[in-house]
Amino acid sequence: MVVVAGRGAEPESGAERVSILDREAGIRLPALLASPDSDPSVDEVRLPNRPESAKTARMLAEAVLRGKWNLPAGLTDHGVLLVSELVGNAVCHTGAVRFGLRMYRGRGRVRVEVRDPSRGLPCLLPVQDLDTSGRGLWLVERLSDRWGVDLQPHGKTTWFEMRVVEPS
Template sequence: MAGRGGFEQSQRFGTTAAAWIPTPQDQRDANTLDLLGNPSVDEIRLTSRPESASTARRLTLAVLRLWQLPHLGETCELLVSELVGNAVRHTGARTFGLRMLRRRGWIRVEVRDPSRGLPCLLPVRELDISGRGLFLIDKLSDRWGVDLLPRGKTTWFELRVVDR
């Protein structure tokens, strides 16, 4: 009998074993990562255009499902959009890099661009129509920051993960 999450219970030699069966979403994720690259393996270079936020979100969600962390999808999707939006709007770069890292208890999403201009967390007022990106990152992530590089910077956020 097929279960949720692409797992099936099978009876073999008197024991029960869980066998992984790929779902259609697993196949779409694999196709996305094969086509665009896997930001959990190498930094993925994207063009500095507003449409790249959609690509970054797709890659982020695919990696989270690969890591079996789909419950972090909505938050990561929003936060990566904000990082990408800042890189596209404020750096003047032609491309930027997306990278995702996982270590025990944490995931980290990084956007690297060639500008050394630091992002600034500004106070947000109720009627503001822009300028909420870093405010959201500050409120929704567990940690965030900027690492200056010899040529550019990496802006990142981290979310705590309960390892099972």
């Protein structure tokens, strides 16, 4: 079972509103997007700051890239990996209670954003062969066409874009 935090107002009890998605039960990828609360191409999906949110974000990204937008496998695989890296950075380095995942498709491009309440800027570090961490932004730099960080009044949005060859 995967728990995806819902967006919108919190219930008065303070409990988190959730959608339960069961991939192991054979739900096909587009079915993950059955609820607007779990479709980052429709609206921002809010995820809790837990390590398992990286898996949830990967599943949602794959559902959008492969299932909804029908993008090629290589582009989808790179996009899913980069989503995982940005979410991993948000989980490890921001101290956020929650962060947001949003995906856009424009003419000839896909843009993925991860929004968190920290104004601390991510740092692209040099990577050595034996390094066991610190490769996230290096991968984003290598596999995306563009990436950056937009500071907001209360946080930041870290994003990447990949080119999509549109069918003729």
